[in-house]
Amino acid sequence: MVIAQVHSMTAFARVEQVATFGSLQVEIRSVNQRYLEPHFRLPDTLRALEPVFRESLRQRLTRGKVECSLRFEAAEASQAPAVNMQRLTEIADALAAVQKQVPDAVPPTTLELLNQPGVMATQHLDPETIHAVATQLFEQALDELVDTRAREGAKLAEMITTRLEAVNEQVAKVRSLLPHILERQRAQLLERLHTARTELDPQRLEAELVLVAQKADVDEELDRLSAHVDEVSRQLGQKGPKGRRLDFLMQELNREANTLSSKSVVAETTRCAVELKVLIEQMREQIQNIE
Incomplete structure (x- = not known):
């Protein structure tokens, strides 16, 4: 059986990068969900990236509850104040002119100069650069x-x-048991008739035997079980999302296993039906995580 790429819906990823402007960290975690359900936790300064991230998720994923978080810490150097030399020169020229007109004027201290409006400026971060790195x-x-x-x-x-x-x-095992089961049922009926010392009309006896055979006949259920197994294998070989279809097939498999159990007339087929239901439930639990 050829199996195409099957994707689980459960995963976790984390990447980070440190640059001159600061550090960025991206975390994405996903769990099973019937549809694609993205959630974002982004800093306000990078909130504009959410539509871009959402579209990337839509193109790559089809199912799952996906939580995406982006953390950004600006570097201290990027927030350090800088001297606006042009503004400082303008103020110095103005002070020199004042000094000529008022020679006795007390010149301002360096701290007073730095406190003048426009002299000190904070280095601004380049949002385009940060957005590009965050997207990458x-x-x-x-x-x-x-x-x-x-x-x-x-x-x-x-x-x-x-x-x-x-x-x-298990299906093959039940098939191999069917002739033995039918023969045993026939023998048990004849034995009960003999014990009761009752003689039935041959036609009536034949009708009773046919009824017993019909009640014990599970060929139809076995055929459907085999067909569903083949379809599950075929789905595993298909490209693209397949979780919902597989989940439906598990329901159908379980339905046939229940019918097989209800029609069981001997302990052997009952045990096989129970084992089938255990196997189907094991598959169903795992298929809940398939995209």
Whole structure:
């Protein structure tokens, strides 16, 4: 059986980068969800990036509750004040002119000069540069998340394939038991008639035997179980999201296993039906995590 790439919905990724303007850290975590449900925690200064991030998620993922967080810490150097030399020169020229007109005027101290409006300026961060780096980091984290989902999905597919083989073994076992079951039912009916010392009309006896055979006949259920197993295998070989379809097939498999159990007339088929339901439930639990 050829298995296409299966993606889990459970994964985590974190990347960070330190630059001259500060540090950026991106975290993305996802868990199973019926639809794609993104949540973002971004600093106010980078809130404008949310539509970009949302579109990237939509293009790469189809299902899952995805929490994305972006942290930004500006470097101290980027927030350090700087002297506006042009403004300081203008003030110095003005003071020199005043000094000529009023020779006795007391010149201002250096601190007083620095406190003049416009002399001190804070270095501003370049938002375009920060946005570009943040977007690149988000794409890198998203790549890591998708790779993680693919690795875990491959393990899930392997587990499901193993369980499918076990289901086929149980179906084959029940098929091999059917002739023995029908013969045993026939013998038990004849024995009860003999014990009761009752003789039935041959046609009536034949009708009773046919009824017993119909009640014990599970060929239809076994055929549907085999068909559903084949469809699960086919879905695993398809490209793209497949979790919802697989979940539906698990419901159908479980329905047939329940019918097989209800029609069981001997302990052997009951045990097989129970084992089938255990295998199907194991697959269903894992399929809940498949995209």
